[in-house]
Amino acid sequence: MAPLIPSQEELDRRRIIGINAETVTNIPSTDFPGHWPGESHEWALEKFKNDFKVEFHRNDRFDASFSLIGLDAAIANAFRRILMAEVPTLAIEYVFVHNNTSVIQDEVLAQRLGLIPLKGSVEGLNWMRWFKKPTEDDPDSGSTPSDYNTVVLRLGVECTENPNAAPGEQDPRKLYNNAHVYASDITFHPVGRQEQFFVGDGAIQPVNPDILIAKLRPKQKIEMELHCIKGIGADHAKFSPVATATYRLMPDIKIVRPIIGEDAKKFAKCFPKGVIGLEPITREEASRKDSGYEGHEGEQKAVVVDPFKDTVSRECLRHEEFQDKVKLGRVRDHFIYNVESTGQFDSDVLFLESVKILKLKCARWKRGLTDITR
Structure with missing residues (x-):
């Protein structure tokens, strides 16, 4: 029996999810998304090339918006989840407090420092290896800090009175020196081969130097050493390379x-x-x-x-x-992405990184499938 060939009108109808006053209609319930009984839906590379489209709407350094047309929701959502949880970045993981006489407790200050987005050479980040954390059962099982798995930053600030302050001055920033501690006060200290990868504009530094870390008063001091490692958002949100990564379906409006x-x-x-x-x-x-x-x-x-x-x-x-008089809907295979980078990667590069990771996951799954069939 020859497979059924649906009309173009039927194909157009299937693409639209109906948006009614209180309900949503035309949601597929087939065993496999996009596959209909009695029809041939075998996958073909040429057909995918002809149907798949990419349209850019905005492409700024920290914010990008683009459309992927011709994909299934499962693939579109996989990219979104990889963007949030599996693209590795650098963040502060260990904080060694040498002196902290500010009013902020050590653990609170360490938490604030860990959430500061960092930027640096992407080539250097790719060169770095993973730092294995020790387990509770075996404290000595972790990695040894080295130039290829740990980046060292330092924060050393002391507040003093400003002898040149005007009489009657009330602004602490003018009355004292270093009354406010900012992310720009964090300094990078490369070691070993890091001097080759993290140089110039590619040096490890906060994305936004104006992030307020703490407020000090005379005789208060902060001296810390910060160790940064590679991580992914699935481990902690501070490693996520995106502030937001969302998509929505293209609206469809028909005046009938x-x-x-x-x-x-x-x-x-x-x-x-x-x-x-x-x-x-x-x-x-x-x-x-x-x-x-x-x-x-x-x-x-x-x-x-x-x-x-x-x-x-x-x-x-x-x-x-x-x-x-009007029919509202959404196009089920037209996904409008909005990606906001935290600064380690440019927003458009981030999506390409998610594609690379999905390809690696597919290759790993394929190898595992081959091993099972042997």
Whole structure:
């Protein structure tokens, strides 16, 4: 029996998830996503190349937005989870407190330092190896700190009175020296081969030098040595290379019956600015039978301009005058990503790193499958 060939209309219908006033419809329930009984859905590289698309919407250093079109939700979500939890970065793990007479307790100060995002040479980060932490059962089982697994930072600040402060000055930053301790006070001390990888702009340093760490007063001092290691977000959020990594489905808006005049203006206000526009009804449209525009030449009609900006609030479905005139939905294979980097990687490079990791995981799974079948 030859496989069924669905019509283009049916294929378009399957792509849209229906958004109703209180329900969501057309959610696939097949055993395998995108596969339908009686049809041939064998995977083909050429077909995937023709259907898959990448569109960039914004590409800044710390913030990127782009669309992946033609993927299944499982793959799209895998990229998101890898971005958050499996791309390795550098963060402060061990804090050795030599002196801390500030009002902040040692453990609280160490926690604040660990959450400061760091940046440095990506080549150097790839060169570094993993630092194995000791276990409770065997304290001596961990790695020995070395140039290839540990980066040393230091924080040494002492607050003193400013003899040149103006009489009656109330601002502590002018009244004292080093009244505020910032991330810029953290210094990098390379050892061994680190001097080859982490040089110039590639030196290990806080992404934002203006992060406030503590406030000091005269005779208070902080002296610490900070050891940084490679880690992943699955171990601790401080290792996550992204502040946010999210995706949403592309909104779909279809005006199925004409919306004219004051209703069109009201309809446009139900959506974010730029989603719905107003256009005059042409003579040709007004003269066409059963178009719904008969006798309304020159009046304003509602048209969909840019569904990308829509937030799918369903506001238009609350009004009786728009009943049966509009259909809302989302395109199930059009994923709009927003990736905000913490600074170790550029935002667009981050996604490429997630692709590399997924390829390695697939290769590892393939090797394991081959070993099972032997």
